[in-house]
Amino acid sequence: MKCPQCSDILITLEFDRIEIDYCPRCEGVWLDSGELALLLAREGGSALVGTFRPVSGKERKRTCPICSRAMKKILAGGNGSILLDECPDHGLWFDRGELKKTLAAGCSGIREEGREDSLTRLLDEIFVPCGEESR
Amino acid sequence: MFWSIIAANKRKTVLLIAAMGLFLVLLGAAIGVFVAGDYHPYAGFAGAGIAALVWAVMLLASLYASDSVLLSISNAHQVDRDTYPQLYNLVEEMVIAGSLPAMPKVYVVDDPAPNAFAMGKSPKDSHICVTAGLLAVCGRDELQGVVAHELGHIMNRDLLYMTVAATMLGSMLLISDVFLRSFRYSTMRYTSRSRRSSGKGAVVILIVSLVLAILAPILARILYFSISRKREYLADATSARLTRYPEGLASALEKIGGSTEKLVAARSVTAPFYIVNPTKQSLHDSVFATHPPLSARIKVLRSMAGGAGYLDYMKAYIQVTRKRQALIPAADLKGAGKVEIRAANAAGPAAGLTAAESRRRAGDIMRAVNKFAFVTCQCGLEIKLPPEYAGDTVSCPRCKRVHSVIRPGAKATGAVLSASAAMNASAAVRPESVAQDYSGPGHAGVQQEKLNPGKWQTITCHACGRPYEISPSFGSRKLVCSGCGSLILFSPASEAVHHKRG
Ligand SMILES: [Zn+2]
Numbered sequence: 252m253k254c255p256q257c258s259d260i261l262i263t264l265e266f267d268r269i270e271i272d273y274c275p276r277c278e279g280v281w282l283d284s285g286e287l288a289l290l291l292a293r294e295g296g297s298a299l300v301g302t303f304r305p306v307s308g309k310e311r312k313r314t315c316p317i318c319s320r321a322m323k324k325i326l327a328g329g330n331g332s333i334l335l336d337e338c339p340d341h342g343l344w345f346d347r348g349e350l351k352k353t354l355a356a357g358c359s360g361i362r363e364e365g366r367e368d369s370l371t372r373l374l375d376e377i378f379v380p381c382g383e384e385s386r
Numbered sequence: 387m388f389w390s391i392i393a394a395n396k397r398k399t400v401l402l403i404a405a406m407g408l409f410l411v412l413l414g415a416a417i418g419v420f421v422a423g424d425y426h427p428y429a430g431f432a433g434a435g436i437a438a439l440v441w442a443v444m445l446l447a448s449l450y451a452s453d454s455v456l457l458s459i460s461n462a463h464q465v466d467r468d469t470y471p472q473l474y475n476l477v478e479e480m481v482i483a484g485s486l487p488a489m490p491k492v493y494v495v496d497d498p499a500p501n502a503f504a505m506g507k508s509p510k511d512s513h514i515c516v517t518a519g520l521l522a523v524c525g526r527d528e529l530q531g532v533v534a535h536e537l538g539h540i541m542n543r544d545l546l547y548m549t550v551a552a553t554m555l556g557s558m559l560l561i562s563d564v565f566l567r568s569f570r571y572s573t574m575r576y577t578s579r580s581r582r583s584s585g586k587g588a589v590v591i592l593i594v595s596l597v598l599a600i601l602a603p604i605l606a607r608i609l610y611f612s613i614s615r616k617r618e619y620l621a622d623a624t625s626a627r628l629t630r631y632p633e634g635l636a637s638a639l640e641k642i643g644g645s646t647e648k649l650v651a652a653r654s655v656t657a658p659f660y661i662v663n664p665t666k667q668s669l670h671d672s673v674f675a676t677h678p679p680l681s682a683r684i685k686v687l688r689s690m691a692g693g694a695g696y697l698d699y700m701k702a703y704i705q706v707t708r709k710r711q712a713l714i715p716a717a718d719l720k721g722a723g724k725v726e727i728r729a730a731n732a733a734g735p736a737a738g739l740t741a742a743e744s745r746r747r748a749g750d751i752m753r754a755v756n757k758f759a760f761v762t763c764q765c766g767l768e769i770k771l772p773p774e775y776a777g778d779t780v781s782c783p784r785c786k787r788v789h790s791v792i793r794p795g796a797k798a799t800g801a802v803l804s805a806s807a808a809m810n811a812s813a814a815v816r817p818e819s820v821a822q823d824y825s826g827p828g829h830a831g832v833q834q835e836k837l838n839p840g841k842w843q844t845i846t847c848h849a850c851g852r853p854y855e856i857s858p859s860f861g862s863r864k865l866v867c868s869g870c871g872s873l874i875l876f877s878p879a880s881e882a883v884h885h886k887r888g
């Protein structure tokens with residue numbers, strides 16, 4: 252699979268049973284549609300998908316790394332501040348940092364007392380070097 | 387060998403081809419008369435001719451191209467001793483046990499649903515396919531049972547019949563579909579015409595041809611499906627005898643039947659080839675079922691108390707299904723010796739794998755087949771590199787350690803073994819263990835290890851003998867051997883306890 256942003260080859264990363272496709276050059280992340288559902292089901296954050304709204308973006312259209320068709324622009328997050336690319340059949344593309352922002356937005360709504368925001372923590376675990384872990 | 391069953395299978399194949407040919411020609415004639423009979427006196431012959439042509443093309447296709455067509459429909463990737471030794475060696479073992487004349491080609495099907503099928507016109511030219519999902523959930527004993535079942539189909543000459551029947555069924559559906567379409571198109575024309583032309587005769591032809599067109603696919607289906615059911619029991623009997631361990635297949639069937647994954651690659655025409663019908667999970671017995679109910683097959687296998695031979699299977703079969711008619715003709719049972727049931731190898735993966743976990747395992751097996759390189763970083767992050775990845779090194783996005791990439795490449799086991807020996811002299815490489823990698827305990831598709839959280843642990847790659855020290859903070863569920871690329875999966879000790887035993 253090629254990165255929709257910079258055409259580099261995507262590599263797959265797995266940590267604690269979460270699998271993402273990652274571009275080593277631009278640090279963008281591709282999530283298969285099944286994988287996103289899995290992530291969200293695990294966190295009870297399925298409401299996140301409900302916040303997705305199609306939009307006609309000015310940002311350059313990108314192509315799906317699986318089917319090479321143009322992806323749709325969607326807005327995500329409670330206040331609709333994050334612009335993502337979605338292939339309805341295959342998954343979502345997040346530019347650098349967007350995945351973390353999106354998940355933070357998706358989980359803030361469902362956070363109850365005692366519930367840790369483990370998705371963002373997990374992403375921290377993937378991308379924050381071992382030495383800098385604050386736990 | 388079931389010689390009389392093999393002979394009967396050959397006879398039935400010829401009969402089926404002839405009967406279907408005759409049926410198609412009649413159908414073609416009826417369509418011809420119906421569509422254009424009023425204008426051309428020879429329309430019936432033309433219709434018959436066209437149908438005969440379709441039949442001949444279908445027959446040739448089913449004899450010469452069907453394997454490759456069906457394999458490509460099914461997303462199958464061929465593997466050999468180098469690319470997937472665990473599976474290839476296991477097939478080879480069973481081929482030797484069944485004294486087949488040639489090694490079948492072995493394929494892994496890119497599908498997370500556990501299933502398997504075989505194809506081929508003769509035991510000299512056959513194909514055996516298992517899905518990545520099957521490799522993910524089955525232990526060695528279970529996989530062996532499934533492989534032996536498929537070899538049973540090959541040995542009993544079931545596949546030629548099934549291939550021809552599948553293609554013939556396809557062509558019948560095609561022709562009757564064309565007919566019903568033309569019927570819809572021409573009814574209006576027909577009613578306006580009926581008063582002035584032959585009246586009664588035309589109505590009779592219309593009814594006959596309609597009945598033929600509707601019946602053809604139904605008849606074909608019943609015939610084809612009812613025959614493939616008995617074959618499943620026979621192949622199960624062969625599997626029990628070759629593996630000498632009926633519980634292996636029984637437990638595999640249970641896992642296949644219990645899976646919630648839907649087989650993506652399955653079409654109804656290819657359904658009879660699979661070990662468990664992939665299109666419908668029907669628990670009850672119906673005329674349209676290509677396979678006998680799974681529960682009955684499992685029960686028969688588990689009722690084999692005395693031994694693993696054909697006689698034991700027969701006894702269990704009669705006891706479970708209460709059928710009087712002989713499954714295996716008496717002539718074939720002569721000289722069928724006593725076969726002792728062997729002890730179990732180590733247990734396979736836990737029966738209670740979650741759907742997500744087995745899907746991920748299946749994905750990794752498919753990546754291994756597609757020559758991905760795997761790197762497990764000391765920080766616990768697993769990095770999977772597609773063959774297109776150009777660099778010789780990869781830096782871990784989490785901890786920035788730089789790893790060199792060992793490609794599985796064409797040279798695979800043997801060559802990598804020496805390369806790795808040169809690269810890392812400290813790794814204990816034991817070449818003699820390569821030959822036994824597949825007979826290591828408890829792993830089929832991949833090596834299975836239990837993880838003891840919070841403790842240091844030493845494990846050894848079964849394929850190349852390289853030792854690993856697993857740190858107490860090891861966070862990953864798997865490790866890819868940097869010596870030979872073999873996949874080693876870890877399950878927490880608690881998970882493996884739930885393994886079901888009959
Ligand atoms: Zn990129």
Ligand SMILES: [Zn+2]
Pocket residue numbers: 315316317318319320338339340341342
């Ligand atoms: Zn797509």
Ligand SMILES: [Zn+2]
Pocket residue numbers: 763764765766767782783784785786787
């Ligand atoms: Zn690392």
Ligand SMILES: [Zn+2]
Pocket residue numbers: 847848849850851852867868869870871872
């Ligand atoms: Zn190894």
